Amino acid sequence: MDNTQPRQKKDFWGFPVTDFTYFFQWQIINGYLTLWMEQQGHLDGTTAGFVFSMMAFMSLIFQPIFGIISDRLVFKKNLLVIIAIASILIGPYFQWLFLPLVHINAALVAVVTGIFLSFVFNGGVAVVEQYVQRASLANKFEYAHSRMGGSLACACASFAGGKLFLWSPNSIFWACTVMGIILTLTITFSDKIHMENAAAAGDTSDSLDWSLIGQIFKIRNFWILSIFYIGTSALYDVFDQQFVIFFKTFFHTTAAATTAYSYTTTAQIALEFLLMFPMPWLINKIGSRNGLIAYGVILCIRIVGSALAPSAALVIILRLLAGFEMPLVLTSIMKYIAGAFGIRVYATVYALSSNFAKQISVFIFSTVAGNLYDSIGFQHTYFILGAIVAVATIIAALFLTKEDPVQAGEVAAKKE
Known part of the structure; x- marks a missing residue:
């Protein structure tokens, strides 16, 4: 030993x-x-x-x-x-x-x-x-x-x-x-x-077998999870893509904006780093399904709040909320898929719902959002993005199946 x-x-x-x-x-x-x-x-x-x-x-x-x-x-x-x-x-x-x-x-x-x-x-x-x-x-x-x-x-x-x-x-x-x-x-x-x-x-040799993928597509909960990811995680990426340009509008010079953005993002990710260690314990307490919903709520607040923010100080505070989002979603999605779908299909569900479906949304929304930024401005575009996140989160809260806490490893962690 x-x-x-x-x-x-x-x-x-x-x-x-x-x-x-x-x-x-x-x-x-x-x-x-x-x-x-x-x-x-x-x-x-x-x-x-x-x-x-x-x-x-x-x-x-x-x-x-x-x-x-x-x-x-x-x-x-x-x-x-x-x-x-x-x-x-x-x-x-x-x-x-x-x-x-x-x-x-x-x-x-x-x-x-x-x-x-x-x-x-x-x-x-x-x-x-x-x-x-x-x-x-x-x-x-x-x-x-x-x-x-x-x-x-x-x-x-x-x-x-x-x-x-x-x-x-x-x-x-x-x-x-x-x-x-x-x-x-x-x-x-x-x-x-x-x-x-x-x-x-685990045996991953058949994780992308076409018959297995066909079975996944028949599961209602898979589509709810995909909708949630399309409406939240994809919008997270789209929102952040040109956020630095929006952030810059609150400052008089590009140098000041770049410096402030650098410090703010560093603080946000430092918070993310610190929360990554205790987050599994928190998700074991509240459940991975609730962790995903909490992620959607925080993201919605951050996007809509940025549209309403009157000053750089509030934009910075809202940006720091992103430090909670990544630990929440990374920890929750792993436990949720294991608890709601099973470890045997983990890789397939993760690839299709969290990556493939998400990228379809990013592909559509990136150009649309870029066009909206030019035509109606950042604030109005953020209202639209925030509304989509809110709808996706409500759908998840109403229809996403509760995970099996034992299968997800939540109960075992509590006992320890």
């Missing part, structure tokens, strides 16, 4: 580093790409929204393909390494290819950028999360504890990204390249799986 503990501990630490290096890049792109496209690429809101729509559209292709490949590879790292190597190219692409393409055709650059970033992030994120989740079962550590590396990365990226952007806008992408190199090395040489425990991750 004494010899086993150090080995498990050593084999844990590579995975938070994997999460850190990957989600550092994720946060840089999601936090500063819109601002960079506006100031350096000179794209309007509609074209910027089209970039994100293309990312969502391509993810509809990448996610099912990546899911099938991941289920066949299981613990093999081939696809992970390809995604990591692709992330190294972020710096060169935005430094030397994006601007020349913009001068040729803005629509072309939106398509190319959407395909590239979707490969690395919208499609790649499920590959990374699925791999670390399986590793947590084989190596016997809590997935949420490894995912704290991702939360810490987002806080660091938000803080460093603002400083880097003010120093040299293109440097944010070279920071992604550096992290991509570290990610590739970590995946290749550090992440180790206790293969003797690999069976603990």
